[in-house]
Amino acid sequence: MSILIIAELVIAELVTEEKSIKAATRSAITAAKAIGAEIDVLVIGEDVNAVAQQATNIQGVTRVLVADNSVYAKPLAENFAPLVHSIAKNYSHIIVAATSFGKNLLPRVAALLDVDMVSEVTRIIDASTYVRPLYAGGLNATVQNNEIIKLLTIRPTAFDATQDANQAAPIATIAAVTDDKHLSRFVSEHIRHNERPQLSTARVVISGGRSLGSAEKFQEVLTPLANKLNAAIGATRAAVDAGFAPNDSQVGQTGTVVAPDIYIAIGVSGAAQHIAGIKDSRMIVAINHDPDAPIFQWADYGLVADLFETTAAITAAL
Amino acid sequence: MKVLVGIKRVVDFNIRVRAKTDGSGADIASVKMSINPFDENAVEEAVRLKEAGVATEIVVVTTGAANAQDVLRHALALGADRAILVDTAEPLNSLATAKVLREIVKREAPQLILMGKQAIDDDAAEIGQMLAAFLNIGQGTFASSLKVNDGKITVVREIDGGQETVELNLPAVVTADLRLNEPRYLKLPNLMMAKKKPLETIALADLDVAATSKVTTINVAEPAARAPGKKLNNVQELIDVLRTHAKVV
Incomplete structure (x- = not known):
């Protein structure tokens, strides 16, 4: 059993463009630890060597995979999904946080693998059994996932963020696989940068x-x-x-x-x-x-x- | 340009849903059902595209039993031209639903496929992305605005912390956020007219899509209730709460 976590990157400031691993990804790592297996973290982007280095320090990470290519400068699901698909068969689970990034990406990967998935997991019972909300949290469903490769998005507020430890997991580079039909193109984004803590992570x-x-x-x-x-x-x-x-x-x-x-x-x-x-x-x-x-x-x-x-x-x- | 809109019949958003006593699912036997609100935004957007001369025909599709015809009639009353019911007694998971839609897309060859970003019953938000992958076309999820232009569509997406704009080649899948538009009120004459619009029923078996899934629900329960709260008498008590219990200062 081996788990792949798809990392989400955040760009701290428009000026420095310093990238870091989003806290929600650290929550996904905590969920993976509840399953208990080797944990690989996949970092996808452009000029992401420094941020991949950061990922090696997260407690419990076995290996960091890096796909560094200019086509990954923006997180288009049409480009990211074929890459995840290309290495999916090595894993029992693929987990990403249920952010707008993860929710956009993982169902596309699921269809490429021809598997059903489980979204917004709030509790891991065992490797194939999870709890997720229905009806906006009015009900909780316990679901069993018997797919060969289990794809989950996890709700970041339901899992604490895994912190760094005194460790440096090895880094491996993987080849870029992309959407060669250029189905979609990034035009622009408007992200509000403010001094305040983010809504999803504030105390x-x-x-x-x-x-x-x-x-x-x-x-x-x-x-x-x-x-x-x-x-x-x-x-x-x-x-x-x-x-x-x-x-x-x-x-x-x-x-x-x-x-x-x-x-x-x-x-x-x-x-x-x-x-x-x-x-x-x-x-x-x-x-x-x-x-x-x-x-x-x-x-x-x-x-x-x-x-x-x-x-x-x-x-x-x- | 032909537009296909996928819709779902769900428990009305005003209803508080309970679990069945045996835990086998949500108890929806005798509650009011409606079109999924996000799907209504998708239908409304298609109608606006038609009114703007961009869309030429709007086809709505759903999966379910015969009673799902009511949401198709609702969409027809909003302005869709014809409807397709893929008849299945068994509710379908996301992957099977996306495959059903893939088969309908093959038959109908729409240039744009719209649907809500998620259904308010299972809150999964998966089908649009799965369908786009099956068709190997672009996806514009969580859309708050869209514009069709010369074989392409520009979509403004609601993402964490702001908005992102992407341009997709058509055909493409776009999933609607609530902010995409405000659906119009239904007028009685439109409801009467909708009864005369064509509604085709296709058996699931005729589409060669398996209804079974390897993801199954084994129990549904209501979450533990929060302990009853305390009413405070004045501002000073509130300040004390924040100082002591909350330890925020």
């Missing part, structure tokens, strides 16, 4: 709902508290649709699923699709003027109060 998340009233108020009320708590800022779908916050700050079933130590919901009513994205938080704190808001059914601590006054008071006190 504290503060979210605002539509009752904040405007984009200006949203920033004015939440930002000072987020600064004090070194928190990521999230938003409900209603707040995003109203233009108060950018699309990628949406927390919920159709946005980002979060599981921070503390989730502070400010003026959030608690729609089912929002709850689906926060219910695995260690602690949920809710502030809402409406005592009947569904969020209070999920909150460990709730305060019925004016959100503007309350948030200002907490910000001043902390």
